[in-house]
Amino acid sequence: MNARFLETQKNLFQLFAEKKYQEALHLVQQAEDDFPSRIEKTYFWKACVYARLREFNKAVDCLNAGLEEGIWWNPHTLKNDPDFKEILNMEEFQRILDLCIERVEENNKSTIPxxxxxxxxxxxxxxxxxxxxxxxxxxxxxxxxxxxxxxxxxxxxxxxxxxxxxxxxxxxxxxxxxxxxxxxxxxxxxxxxxxxxxxxxxxxxxxxxxxxxxxxxxxxxxxxxxxxxxxxxxxxxxxxxxxxxxxxxxxxxxxxxxxxxxxxxxxxxxxxxxxxxxxxxxxxxxxxxxxxxxxxxxxxxxxxxxx
CATH class of the missing domain: 3.40.50.1820 (Alpha/Beta hydrolase fold, catalytic domain)
Structure with missing residues (x-):
């Protein structure tokens, strides 16, 4: 993780703390261009921003887009992230959770230290x-x-x-x-x-x-x-x-x-x-x-x- 990415992450967290979600969205969109190898982060961040902006379908679409590209997240993290509390009971979000559970189990079988x-x-x-x-x-x-x-x-x-x-x-x-x-x-x-x-x-x-x-x-x-x-x-x-x-x-x-x-x-x-x-x-x-x-x-x- 290079210094520029760390600085972007720090700035994003600060914008979240200040509830400046539109500014956070612009920062994430820029990060997508600047760090194409870190889509597991940028898809997740964008989903969090959209959920905070109450654009719930867009939040779910971001997570689905990540899944389609082979990205996945810890299901416990998704379920307990306060950003997602408003979409927790959506049927599509539950499907995302199920897919992430499957991928955790699959990857645990082949990962070595x-x-x-x-x-x-x-x-x-x-x-x-x-x-x-x-x-x-x-x-x-x-x-x-x-x-x-x-x-x-x-x-x-x-x-x-x-x-x-x-x-x-x-x-x-x-x-x-x-x-x-x-x-x-x-x-x-x-x-x-x-x-x-x-x-x-x-x-x-x-x-x-x-x-x-x-x-x-x-x-x-x-x-x-x-x-x-x-x-x-x-x-x-x-x-x-x-x-x-x-x-x-x-x-x-x-x-x-x-x-x-x-x-x-x-x-x-x-x-x-x-x-x-x-x-x-x-x-x-x-x-x-x-x-x-x-x-x-x-x-x-x-x-x-x-x-």
Whole structure:
């Protein structure tokens, strides 16, 4: 995902937040021309805009047009997206949901996990970064990488075998996720036993990164978690009771408008009380998204962990 696409996505979300739907429609129409390879996004965005404009038939037509071109979306996402609440009971929308369910099942039979690496092969520090729910390595990695990062660190980005939607993946089955992630880390450690690894992730991947660090699944690796999807803290309390977590270090990067913020803050306090040196970085006004200076914060996080 290139910088221009990220900027377009950010601007679109801002227009939605401000309820400027006509402007959002113009932006999506421009995005269709500028990014023809991202029709899974632009069809979905246009459907959302039309639904907000109460042009419900056009919204459904957009989703159908995507399906005809081989695109599909996670049925849970479609069903629970607030933009589509007015068309949820339309017969044609229900047909779209059924087709998306079929495509999820079909793709889950043939998808295999993969690992993509970038950066300095001789770097002392490796960052094993677990993607968020509903993403691919190609999209997700772009948030973590810039010229300096590629020179300074070695990155490994695992991509789940679990299908979320078209060219997007998730870690919903924890048993499968644990097996895949552990095997990759074992192989990485074997290839370069001297490299120091930090386990990292965002949203769903951020939550998993913290869990793996506390459980010791990645050979004592410390963690960096961006906007982790922390919906409850009790499971972390149970891990802490049964594992020696003292001496671990970690950084959590989040925003005070993130809907997981309160639980994330509670978890940070629990970790520090339990012997984990956890730094909480909070960006004012930030929701469930990466901050603009994210790569700089990652660099600061590595320095904190290595001290």
């Amino acid at each position: 993969k690992l993509q690496s970038y950066g300095n092969l001789n770097a002392e520090v490796g960052i094993f970064s677990i993607h968020w729910r509903g993403s691919s390595v190609e999209d997700y990695a772009s948030y973590w990488l810039d010229e300096e990062m590629l020179k300074e660190y070695y990155f490994a980005f695992p991509q789940s075998s679990q299908v979320h939607s078209y060219n997007a993946y998730c870690w919903d089955n924890s048993e499968v996720a644990t097996h895949e992630l552990s095997q990759w880390m074992k192989d990485l450690k074997k290839k370069n036993p001297k490299r120091t690894w930090i386990v990292a992730g965002a949203s769903q991947g951020g939550k998993i990164a913290i869990e793996r660090s506390l459980l010791g699944l990645d050979y004592g690796s410390d963690f960096i978690a961006a906007i982790p999807a922390i919906s409850e803290v009790d499971s972390f309390r149970q891990i802490i009771r049964s594992h020696n977590v003292s001496g671990l270090k970690g950084v959590i990067i989040t925003g005070d408008q993130d809907y997981f913020f309160d639980k994330t803050k509670e978890l940070s306090e629990l970790l520090n009380e339990s012997g984990v040196s956890c730094r909480l970085i909070v960006r004012k006004g930030l929701g469930h998204f990466f901050p603009e200076d994210f790569t700089r914060l990652v660099k600061e996080s590595v320095v904190f962990i290595k001290k």
